[in-house]
Amino acid sequence: MTADLVLQNLRQNVEHAKRIVATTVEGLAARPRDCDCGDALAAALITQPADVPVATRRRLGVLLERYWGPAS
């Protein structure tokens, strides 16, 4: 086994893993949710929004805006 073969196998495995993740996420998104997992973060946010730096709120906006609104 040469280094080129190892790298070729690694690249193939990466592409295979990407397809698996994409297919899995698509399948999950298509399934109706019948649990409360989607709101789990609501009870986990302990820090007051005003105490979180705006840069952090913006960076985590995709997760936090739902609960705290947009960062100013």
Ligand SMILES: [Zn+2]
């Ligand atoms: Zn769930």
